Amino acid sequence: xxxFVKTERRDGVAIVxxxxxxxxxxxxxxxxxxxxxxxxxxxxxPSVRALVITGAGDRAFCAGQDIVEASQFQxxxxxxxxxxxxxxxxxxxDLEQPAVVAxxxxxxxxxxxxxxxxxxxxxxxxxxLGQPEVRVGMASMVGSYLMTLHLGLSHNVELSLTGAxxxxxxxxxxxxxxxxxxxxxxxxKALELAGEMAALPPTAMRLTKQRFRSLTQxxxxxxxxxxxxxxxxxxxxxxxxxxxxxxxxxxEARGKKKSGSYQGDQK
Numbered sequence: 722x723x724x725f726v727k728t729e730r731r732d733g734v735a736i737v738x739x740x741x742x743x744x745x746x747x748x749x750x751x752x753x754x755x756x757x758x759x760x761x762x763x764x765x766x767p768s769v770r771a772l773v774i775t776g777a778g779d780r781a782f783c784a785g786q787d788i789v790e791a792s793q794f795q796x797x798x799x800x801x802x803x804x805x806x807x808x809x810x811x812x813x814x815d816l817e818q819p820a821v822v823a824x825x826x827x828x829x830x831x832x833x834x835x836x837x838x839x840x841x842x843x844x845x846x847x848x849x850l851g852q853p854e855v856r857v858g859m860a861s862m863v864g865s866y867l868m869t870l871h872l873g874l875s876h877n878v879e880l881s882l883t884g885a886x887x888x889x890x891x892x893x894x895x896x897x898x899x900x901x902x903x904x905x906x907x908x909x910k911a912l913e914l915a916g917e918m919a920a921l922p923p924t925a926m927r928l929t930k931q932r933f934r935s936l937t938q939x940x941x942x943x944x945x946x947x948x949x950x951x952x953x954x955x956x957x958x959x960x961x962x963x964x965x966x967x968x969x970x971x972x973e974a975r976g977k978k979k980s981g982s983y984q985g986d987q988k
Contacts, residue, residue, distance in 0.1 A: 726755035733770035742778030770919035775823035783832025792965035823911035851886035858960030860951035866944030
């Protein structure tokens with residue numbers, strides 16, 4: 722069975738690769754399972770002293786939740802979906818080793834949130850990132866909470882309510898990205914940072930991470946609870962399903978036009 726998360730090792734650093742490049746590494750149920758399993762195994766491995774999380778291919782780190790999957794959810798599936806998503810996020814939070822995200826391409830929605838859950842983020846000036854949930858009819862709860870850990874209220878409100886994507890350069894100015902480098906140096910810089918932290922005393926690293934986790938766990942739990950409540954309401958309205966179906970139809974039309982088989986403008 723194909724895995725949607727691959728892992729590699731370089732000395733004491735594990736590289737975790739989101740592996741759905743044809744779908745811009747969008748997160749679906751299998752990827753959630755694969756990421757939880759991979760991170761849990763690495764977290765138990767004493768030879769792993771740091772992690773780098775990145776995406777396969779050269780187009781995206783992670784384009785968020787898989788729209789095809791999300792468009793098909795029914796109200797009675799919301800609790801299971803949100804619980805699965807929460808478990809994936811918690812697996813990142815539970816890492817005892819430092820985790821560096823290498824934004825090798827677009828990072829939106831769930832992908833943006835994965836980045837914010839890591840300890841450090843490396844990006845490049847031209848990349849795009851942000852929290853576009855409201856544009857597909859979904860309230861921004863977890864993403865808006867995670868941004869409170871990095872942004873002031875004014876910028877958070879703007880990004881959450883407009884759903885606008887910003888450049889890597891703007892993300893660096895706001896503090897969402899820790900290190901900004903040319904695109905072809907993103908992975909190298911992330912590995913460098915992970916290597917530096919891997920060389921530090923592991924007990925001090927583990928205890929410091931535990932302290933940050935304890936300081937933010939209540940807020941994270943509250944945001945996840947709010948996310949479930951709000952998605953029950955917005956899915957009951959039918960707005961997310963309609964917005965996603967429209968997006969998928971437009972994407973299919975663009976694909977047909979690009980391939981030369983689109984007939985919509987012919988009489």
